[in-house]
Every structure is written in C-alpha cells, then in structure tokens.
Amino acid sequence: MRRPSFASAGYRDLARWLPRAIDTGQACVAADETPDSLAILARIYLAASSTAVKLGRLDLAWISTDRAVLAAGRSGDVLAQAEAAREVAILSRKAGRLGQAVRVAVDTADRLDATGLSDPKKLAQHGLLLATAGYAAALAGDRGYSDDLLNGAAADARSLGATCGYGAFGMANLASYRVSASWALGDAGTAIAHARTVPVAMIATTERLERYWIDVARAWQRWGKPVECFRSLLAAERASPQAVRVRPVVHSVTTWLLGAPTTVGLSGLREFATRIVTT
8 A cells, every 4th residue: 555645635544544654663663773763753653643633633643742752852863853843833833822832943943953954854844943933923913023933934945945845845835834824913915915926836745735725715714705715715625625625624614604695606615515524
C-alpha cells in the first residue's frame, strides 16, 4: 500500500495508516534507539497530531504532540524539536491559550536562529514558526506584533527565493498566513486583498491549497458575502474533496450559508451540504 501523505490532504487514509506507522516507529526505536530513529518517530507522531487537528480531535492531537516532543527531545535533532514545538504552539492557539502559543513559537524560532539558518530546512521552519506566532498574535488582537512577526516570516520566505522550502513554506504560503491574520483581526476586506495576491498555482501542496480556499471562504463569510463564500468552498472541494468533507470549519461555514437570507447565486448549495455530511 502506498504511504498516504498529509500534504496531499488524504486525512482519512492517514488516520487508517498512522497507527501501523506508530507501531513500526516504536519498534524501530526499541530495537535500535538512534537519533535518526527517534526523529522519525517524532515526525510520525507530528503527522498523527496534524491529522487529528484536521479531523477535529484535539484530544488525540495533544497526546500525539506530547509523544513527539519527548521523541524529538531524546533525538537531539534541532529541527525535529522545532517542528514539535510549533505543533505545541498550534494546539495552544486552538485551545485559546494565545499568549502561550506566541511565546512557544517565538522562543523556538529564537533558539533555531541561534543554531544558524544556512540550512534551507531550518530557514523554512524559522519562517513557519514566525508565521504561526503572527497568526496567534492576530487572534489575540495584537495587530502590530502580528505584522512584525509576519514581516519576519516574509524575510525568510524571500531568502528562500524560488525554493519551496521545508513544509512547503514560501511566499505563497506566507501570503496565505496574511489572509488568516487579517481574518482574525476582523478585517475581511484586507484578508480578501491579501488573498488576491496569492499565486494559487504556486501553492505547493494540496493541504495548503485547501486551507487557502477555506480561509478565503471564512473571510467572505465574515464580510457577509455568501455567494463568494460558497464559490471558495467549491474551490476547496475541487482541490481536496476528502478534506472538505472532514473539516469541521467547512461544516460550520456551510451551516451559515444554508441560513443565508437569499439563495440567489447559491445554486448547488444543498447538494454540496449533503455531500460533505454523507460522504
């Protein structure tokens, strides 16, 4: 069986595959505990956490992340440790602990910076940490700090140049974070303006593409524009039908659309709603 990929947004396939991957990773560490085997196990746990987040299972995500942090720490792999810390920041944000989310991401970025960022993987992870912190700061209502952090992430993206970067980080990814941050600050118009600057064809992974379109849909929702919101959800479905069906945020936005005061321009909405709850 071909290994499913988080980047391809095959979350249900991953949910079925990951328990076996975790068992294999644990067995490898038990048989021969090396920095490499521990770092691999940490990344398997991180894939499990990210998949659980997409499926709305934050309880399972925390368990997987705790185990990833332990494995990464034992590995001594600075990059694996940074990845695990970023997942802690993401889960802290989702739990509403925004100050903690910002601190974890920024402190980890500082530690990574101290090791040197000549490796593109480290540079990309540094940018992802700053972007993660910038989004959390926006949710906390700190526009100035959010801008500073996202500008720092943009500098990392520019340094990477045409290189996609680790974790698909680059200018297109950074612009998508600006969409999310503007939405979080309640500025739907700016979110859409940022969305229009995103070179969609340059978004490197299915996961990032479906997230981009879902974020755009949320921005249109906040602006009170159901037609544009629905079109964005359809674009997300074209990018990843499976992701749209499992993402709780899509169900929430669709519920809002079903209560829209007019159905003009929303042809096919009820069929869409049926697809995402029955498939």
